[in-house]
Amino acid sequence: MGSRATDLGTVLVTGGSRGIGLALAKEFARNGHDLVLVAREEAALERAASRLAIETGVRVETRTADIADPEEVERLVRGLEDAGITVDVLVNNAGIGDHAPLVDSDPERLQRLLQLNVLGLTGLTRRLLPDMLSRGRGRILNVASLVAYFQGGPNWTTYVASKAYVLSFTRGLAIELRGTGVLETALAPGPTDTDFVSRSGVGDVRAYRWLPKASPERIAHAAYVGTMAGRTTVIPGLLNRLLAFLGELHPRGVAQAVFTLLSGSATSTTPG
Numbered sequence: 001m002g003s004r005a006t007d008l009g010t011v012l013v014t015g016g017s018r019g020i021g022l023a024l025a026k027e028f029a030r031n032g033h034d035l036v037l038v039a040r041e042e043a044a045l046e047r048a049a050s051r052l053a054i055e056t057g058v059r060v061e062t063r064t065a066d067i068a069d070p071e072e073v074e075r076l077v078r079g080l081e082d083a084g085i086t087v088d089v090l091v092n093n094a095g096i097g098d099h100a101p102l103v104d105s106d107p108e109r110l111q112r113l114l115q116l117n118v119l120g121l122t123g124l125t126r127r128l129l130p131d132m133l134s135r136g137r138g139r140i141l142n143v144a145s146l147v148a149y150f151q152g153g154p155n156w157t158t159y160v161a162s163k164a165y166v167l168s169f170t171r172g173l174a175i176e177l178r179g180t181g182v183l184e185t186a187l188a189p190g191p192t193d194t195d196f197v198s199r200s201g202v203g204d205v206r207a208y209r210w211l212p213k214a215s216p217e218r219i220a221h222a223a224y225v226g227t228m229a230g231r232t233t234v235i236p237g238l239l240n241r242l243l244a245f246l247g248e249l250h251p252r253g254v255a256q257a258v259f260t261l262l263s264g265s266a267t268s269t270t271p272g
């Protein structure tokens, strides 16, 4: 195993089997951290784990769990406790998206989206935080999105609102945790080249057509540096930082107009 840059040991990554989560896992492993990868599909997890272990030499455990299900979150944490695995860094990365007018969207998918992106992230953090506090050290990295800075996102309202929750949750908790040794970071990637684009139906969204797509590796490197430096927010890419800045400007009318344009379908003629 490589030497670690900090006294923080094992990193748990939800959604660690592919995309940004896998790239984050690799970045932490390159820096000497052991890993626990969590996702639902076992075969993909095992493939990712054996590749990472061979490439980096760290210890990689896998756990299948649906983070949208509170009972599975509890089973996951108890299983780690029984195995004597201490989580020093929690990466709340697993998330799904959706793109459709609310009235046309699948109610079950919206439910799952909120259960995963909002409640799963909150529940796992609440469950692992007491141990981090008792050790006086830890990091929590929450994967939000650039859309968290949008002043509402027509046609993907629920996804955009879920990521605004993640950003607000992180900013609040970061202040609450001051002086405890546990630091909280929100990562806000812009469009990134992963399966999320096809699985969440965002391929036709103007933000995805017009803005350059980053590689997951580039996002993961920026996230690692920001997390270890204890930064509360990390927005990889200059253009994305400009858009996020615009999103927080007052009055919000201009930002709202820009994000309404970026939220629409590139192949439709309506602005929303």
Ligand SMILES: NC(=O)c1ccc[n+]([C@@H]2O[C@H](COP(=O)([O-])OP(=O)(O)OC[C@H]3O[C@@H](n4cnc5c(N)ncnc54)[C@H](OP(=O)(O)O)[C@@H]3O)[C@@H](O)[C@H]2O)c1
Pocket (backbone or CB within 6 Å): 014, 015, 016, 017, 018, 019, 020, 021, 038, 039, 040, 041, 042, 044, 065, 066, 067, 068, 093, 094, 095, 096, 097, 116, 143, 144, 145, 146, 188, 189, 190, 191, 192, 193, 194, 195, 196, 197, 199
């Ligand atoms: N790609 C982008 O453009 C982009 C931009 C901004 C933010 N993000 C955010 O980045 C995060 C990762 O996205 P990605 O692009 O890497 O997506 P991805 O390629 O679709 O990967 C999603 C990962 O999450 C896991 N997952 C999905 N549902 C889960 C559940 N209920 N329980 C446990 N694991 C689950 C998946 O494995 P299983 O399916 O096997 O469970 C997979 O490992 C998400 O929070 C997303 O909102 C993405």
